[in-house]
Amino acid sequence: MELVIVGSGKMARAIIEGARKLHDITVIARDEDALKEMAKKYKVKTAALKSFNIHGKNLILCMKPYALKDATSTLMGRANLILSVLAGTKIATIKQNIKANHYIRVMPNLAATFKKSMTTLCGDEAYKDEAIEICKSLGKTLWVGSEKELDIATAVAGSGPAFLALVAEALSDGAVKEGLKREDANLLVKGLFEGFAPLIKNEHPALIKDGVMSPGGTTAAGYSALEEYGVRNGFIKAITKAYERTL
């Protein structure tokens, strides 16, 4: 498929990294130096964003949500398909700024760089299969039936890497506080997350916890501290706050 990626930032690069072997990619952005560097690094075509003719093309919007109006104001023509990664930006808003036959919102996460994104999609079912196929080159996909569900998924899987990074950093800090070298603490946390991935894939979280926690043991002591300090409720609130920000 021919894809035009709009933007030269982190998400644009993650998508290019995942999709460039399967799709014919052109990047359009306002930063000319970034375009030159990307053409060399990713072997993709590039063009200036200003006055680019999008007629009949399939676009992936990767600019910041606040930049939608500014970035699309000089584009010419009517696109075939718009895939938008803009967090919290509704299809109605995208339609007001850019003309196309079909609109789909997609919410990948930064793990797309390693083809491990958990990407949620919703929108025009006519291009559901094509959109899923594009996003599969970034990792796993979930199609949902409404923008509300996509916005909730954004809080979990889009923002999730930042939330889990807080957990990783805090575990490392705790280990250093008790006297472990920072380098060793970071190594332990990296190994922990790597090992946790297949565990959570195959087991319910409550059963993982039960499997580790022995009566009166170390895990039970640590776990009760997490509950005492409201970590569970903190995460539930984080999802609510992140979701509310998309409204």
Ligand SMILES: NC(=O)c1ccc[n+]([C@@H]2O[C@H](COP(=O)([O-])OP(=O)(O)OC[C@H]3O[C@@H](n4cnc5c(N)ncnc54)[C@H](OP(=O)(O)O)[C@@H]3O)[C@@H](O)[C@H]2O)c1
């Ligand atoms: N990062 C994530 O984990 C993540 C996850 C899911 C979704 N997203 C979504 O992905 C989108 C991009 O995020 P990012 O993390 O890739 O941000 P980023 O690295 O800061 O890149 C933002 C891009 O937007 C461009 N831009 C900003 N203002 C512009 C304007 N007025 N006209 C034209 N281009 C403009 C920037 O161009 P310049 O370099 O020229 O400023 C840059 O190419 C956002 O909408 C975000 O909601 C991000």
